[in-house]
Amino acid sequence: MAVLQERRVLQPGECHVWWARSTDFSPFLIHLFDQDERKRFHAYRFSADRDRFAVACGVMRLGLASYSGQPPESIPISRSCPQCGKPHGKPEVTNLSPPGIQFSISHAGDRVIVAFAVNTPVGVDVEEVFSEWSGESVAEAALTVGEMRAFSRIKEAERAAGFLTYWTQKEAVVKAVGEGFTIPPNRFSVSGRSDSPQLLSWPRDPGLLRRISLYDLSPGPDTVASLAVLGGCCRIRYLDGSALIGDWCGRDRADSSIRGPSL
Numbered sequence: 141m142a143v144l145q146e147r148r149v150l151q152p153g154e155c156h157v158w159w160a161r162s163t164d165f166s167p168f169l170i171h172l173f174d175q176d177e178r179k180r181f182h183a184y185r186f187s188a189d190r191d192r193f194a195v196a197c198g199v200m201r202l203g204l205a206s207y208s209g210q211p212p213e214s215i216p217i218s219r220s221c222p223q224c225g226k227p228h229g230k231p232e233v234t235n236l237s238p239p240g241i242q243f244s245i246s247h248a249g250d251r252v253i254v255a256f257a258v259n260t261p262v263g264v265d266v267e268e269v270f271s272e273w274s275g276e277s278v279a280e281a282a283l284t285v286g287e288m289r290a291f292s293r294i295k296e297a298e299r300a301a302g303f304l305t306y307w308t309q310k311e312a313v314v315k316a317v318g319e320g321f322t323i324p325p326n327r328f329s330v331s332g333r334s335d336s337p338q339l340l341s342w343p344r345d346p347g348l349l350r351r352i353s354l355y356d357l358s359p360g361p362d363t364v365a366s367l368a369v370l371g372g373c374c375r376i377r378y379l380d381g382s383a384l385i386g387d388w389c390g391r392d393r394a395d396s397s398i399r400g401p402s403l
């Protein structure tokens with residue numbers, strides 16, 4: 141398969157944030173997947189989850205291809221879970237030139253987000269805001285006592301987005317650190333909406349507070365998203381993952397009119 145025609149440069153200190161939607165799914169994306177990705181793709185019971193996974197993998201592979209010039213399907217990705225060894229852990233790229241590219245993926249509802257940076261770990265999380273929110277018990281389980289005090293002062297109508305701001309900041313942090321929620325969310329605190337986004341406590345390593353920066357990426361009132369960057373970044377660029385997939389699948393469709401898409 142071909143390489144991407146358009147090359148992009150990811151500068152140190154920059155973070156590229158690609159947005160896409162699960163409706164960008166095309167069966168042509170499956171040509172890009174490795175064996176583990178194909179297995180996971182076919183194992184989803186619901187097409188909505190399957191499409192979202194495929195679009196996220198597509199943006200990840202096509203993004204990496206645009207930075208490296210390598211064919212997207214030949215980029216080696218490892219997802220080995222440190223707990224059990226299965227391929228469902230933090231995705232990482234091995235042996236890519238230029239070296240040092242790190243990324244993080246999140247999907248919720250029909251939204252997909254993939255953030256890339258160079259020489260610094262990143263974590264990203266997106267969540268959909270539901271107007272009928274009844275997650276008080278989830279908030280009690282996920283927030284620290286101090287966060288819960290600030291959360292209880294939020295007006296009823298803003299509670300869902302208020303909670304999801306805490307949640308996405310926490311998830312972005314645990315993804316940047318690479319451990320996921322093996323660290324329980326109520327064991328460290330973040331600012332939520334009460335201040336500019338920041339990590340406020342991390343008992344395991346208080347020095348992390350100086351090294352990590354949080355950013356609000358929320359694109360509108362129905363979606364909350366946060367980014368964590370170890371070392372911080374000076375510039376965030378937003379890029380169109382839907383167009384990236386559309387261009388690729390359009391070209392692949394033309395190339396593969398003989399073999400057809402493999403589902």
Ligand SMILES: CC(C)(COP(=O)(O)OP(=O)(O)OC[C@H]1O[C@@H](n2cnc3c(N)ncnc32)[C@H](O)[C@@H]1OP(=O)(O)O)[C@@H](O)C(=O)NCCC(=O)NCCS
Pocket residue numbers: 193196197221223224228229230231244245246247248264265266311314315316317318319320321322
């Ligand atoms: C990482 C985690 C926070 C993701 O949360 P989520 O709400 O399910 O889903 P999101 O869409 O926001 O993110 C999913 C992406 O996170 C990434 N991810 C998975 N594990 C990760 C980790 N340890 N660190 C950083 N990112 C991780 C993957 O790219 C995944 O995308 P994929 O499913 O398309 O491969 C959650 O799955 C978690 O806490 N996992 C770790 C728990 C664990 O290790 N359990 C042991 C299992 S044996």
Ligand SMILES: [Zn+2]
Pocket residue numbers: 221222223224225226228
């Ligand atoms: Zn595991």
